[in-house]
Amino acid sequence: MSDEKKNTADHIVSKDVELLKKALDASISGIIITDNNQPDNPIIYCNAAFEQITGYSRAEIIGHNCRFLQKDDRNQPARAQLRQDIAAGNNSVIEIRNYRKDGTLFWNELNVSPIKNSSGAVDYFIGVQNDVTRRKNAEEELKSNQSKLEQRVAERTQSLRENEEYLASIVQTVRESLIVLSPDYKVIFVNDHFKRTFKVSREETEGRSLFDLGNGQWDIAELRRLLEQILPTNNPVIDFEVSHDFPHIGKKLMLLNAHRIELEGQYKDRILLAIEDITERRAIEQRKDDFLSIASHELKTPLTTVKGHVQIINRLTAQSGDEKLKNAVSKTSLYVERLNNLISELLDVSRIQSGSIELHKQPFDFDQMVKEAADSIRQATNSHEITISGATDSQFNGDESHISQVITNLLSNAVKYSPEAQQVKLHLSTVGDYLKVAVTDQGVGISRDEHQKVFERFYRVKNIQQRFPGMGIGLYVCAEIIKNHGGTLWVESEPGKGATFSFTLPLDQAEGAADVR
Numbered sequence: 284m285s286d287e288k289k290n291t292a293d294h295i296v297s298k299d300v301e302l303l304k305k306a307l308d309a310s311i312s313g314i315i316i317t318d319n320n321q322p323d324n325p326i327i328y329c330n331a332a333f334e335q336i337t338g339y340s341r342a343e344i345i346g347h348n349c350r351f352l353q354k355d356d357r358n359q360p361a362r363a364q365l366r367q368d369i370a371a372g373n374n375s376v377i378e379i380r381n382y383r384k385d386g387t388l389f390w391n392e393l394n395v396s397p398i399k400n401s402s403g404a405v406d407y408f409i410g411v412q413n414d415v416t417r418r419k420n421a422e423e424e425l426k427s428n429q430s431k432l433e434q435r436v437a438e439r440t441q442s443l444r445e446n447e448e449y450l451a452s453i454v455q456t457v458r459e460s461l462i463v464l465s466p467d468y469k470v471i472f473v474n475d476h477f478k479r480t481f482k483v484s485r486e487e488t489e490g491r492s493l494f495d496l497g498n499g500q501w502d503i504a505e506l507r508r509l510l511e512q513i514l515p516t517n518n519p520v521i522d523f524e525v526s527h528d529f530p531h532i533g534k535k536l537m538l539l540n541a542h543r544i545e546l547e548g549q550y551k552d553r554i555l556l557a558i559e560d561i562t563e564r565r566a567i568e569q570r571k572d573d574f575l576s577i578a579s580h581e582l583k584t585p586l587t588t589v590k591g592h593v594q595i596i597n598r599l600t601a602q603s604g605d606e607k608l609k610n611a612v613s614k615t616s617l618y619v620e621r622l623n624n625l626i627s628e629l630l631d632v633s634r635i636q637s638g639s640i641e642l643h644k645q646p647f648d649f650d651q652m653v654k655e656a657a658d659s660i661r662q663a664t665n666s667h668e669i670t671i672s673g674a675t676d677s678q679f680n681g682d683e684s685h686i687s688q689v690i691t692n693l694l695s696n697a698v699k700y701s702p703e704a705q706q707v708k709l710h711l712s713t714v715g716d717y718l719k720v721a722v723t724d725q726g727v728g729i730s731r732d733e734h735q736k737v738f739e740r741f742y743r744v745k746n747i748q749q750r751f752p753g754m755g756i757g758l759y760v761c762a763e764i765i766k767n768h769g770g771t772l773w774v775e776s777e778p779g780k781g782a783t784f785s786f787t788l789p790l791d792q793a794e795g796a797a798d799v800r
């Protein structure tokens with residue numbers, strides 16, 4: 284080749300190399316070339332981006348092995364991969380932790396390609412690097428979030444399982460039969476108590492419709508109707524009584540309660556049915572009522588005789604001048620009367636219980652009856668003044684002695700439960716087509732949560748029962764008498780602020796109402 288030609292060729296080559304260098308410097312990837320034929324494979328070229336990524340200058344890069352980028356962080360698994368690929372003369376792509384000149388870490392996505400000569404030996408390596416710290420951090424964050432999430436899921440699953448076991452142990456332990464039903468009334472679950480009570484196996488119950496169980500004992504139209512309303516309306520079934528001759532266990536009285544249940548995320552629209560066997564409890568209550576009835580009858584008969592004799596003695600001693608004797612006889616007759624009243628009340632309770640209380644209805648002067656009842660209480664108390672205001676001005680058709688008993692009871696309670704007061708007021712009025720009686724005292728009062736309970740039989744307010752004698756049946760009998768006349772009896776009161784017991788009676792009964800209950 285002539286010199287001129289050579290010069291021109293050289294010029295073209297150097298021009299091309301310049302252009303390539305410029306191209307490499309324009310790249311945003313860091314690029315290096317190492318010379319594999321020199322000891323320790325030094326870097327012989329780096330582009331501008333490499334300087335920028337690493338923070339080192341060309342002068343600090345050229346001639347060095349690229350391991351300086353790892354500083355002391357040498358035990359990275361990616362290096363083993365790199366070594367293995369290079370030894371095999373292959374391309375290698377790794378992600379490795381590198382450090383800038385100022386010591387800050389960056390993740391380097393490194394692509395190393397060997398440049399082989401014609402005999403196959405590697406003369407050079409070209410390394411292309413990209414700073415992927417941001418992606419790597421995002422990945423790391425994602426990973427850590429994921430593992431946190433997994434941990435939370437594991438914890439939640441664990442706590443759910445524990446909750447489930449906890450609930451299951453409660454459900455199995457309760458001494459009540461429990462059934463869980465699907466929305467189409469199929470039995471999903473029965474607890475041990477149910478199986479024991481009804482002497483059935485799980486197979487005989489679970490998966491079958493509630494209404495097909497046993498000999499169809501739960502297939503009761505009213506129960507069906509109530510259960511059907513639970514899911515759409517969320518209205519529970521409360522204290523539904525079922526009396527049935529059950530297979531294997533005989534005649535039983537059961538109390539049913541059912542509620543819609545929902546466990547978030549697990550299921551909704553299920554029905555929990557609780558079945559309580561109240562056969563025994565009812566039998567005991569019945570025995571108690573029977574005893575009460577027999578005892579009061581047995582007591583009443585001799586007492587009536589005693590009462591008669593005391594009246595005779597009373598008449599005989601009336602002429603005698605013996606004041607002591609007269610006093611003793613009149614006290615005896617007072618206490619006999621009191622005993623007689625107590626026994627009558629007990630008899631009333633058992634009559635109400637057995638449904639055999641009889642009302643003898645006849646029109647009577649209501650206000651006059653009230654006045655007489657108040658007079659009888661006035662005679663028995665000199666601590667309180669009983670005042671009557673208002674009037675009903677009506678002939679009421681009802682059982683006079685029973686209603687008089689109500690007035691007497693309310694007045695004597697008003698006196699009894701207001702030992703520190705002197706006033707008891709009775710107010711008569713008509714309200715629409717009802718007559719109304721209100722008895723107000725300034726006594727101990729009754730807290731709101733007891734307002735209903737005081738009308739239950741044998742109920743007495745706890746904190747005062749020691750202070751005042753009584754059996755807790757007076758108000759129960761009063762409420763029944765008023766109810767049987769078509770009226771209502773209620774109380775308004777606050778503790779320490781006295782009480783007002785009021786009742787209403789319908790006036791339209793005044794004419795021609797039947798003479799029975």
Ligand code: ADP
Pocket residue numbers: 696697700724726727728729737738742743744745747752753754755756757758759781782
């Ligand atoms: P007893 O008076 O024999 O206990 P009652 O049936 O008449 O039975 O009354 C039930 C309970 O109601 C009483 O024990 C008492 O606690 C409460 N009670 C009744 N009347 C009053 C009243 N006027 N003031 C406060 N408490 C009353």
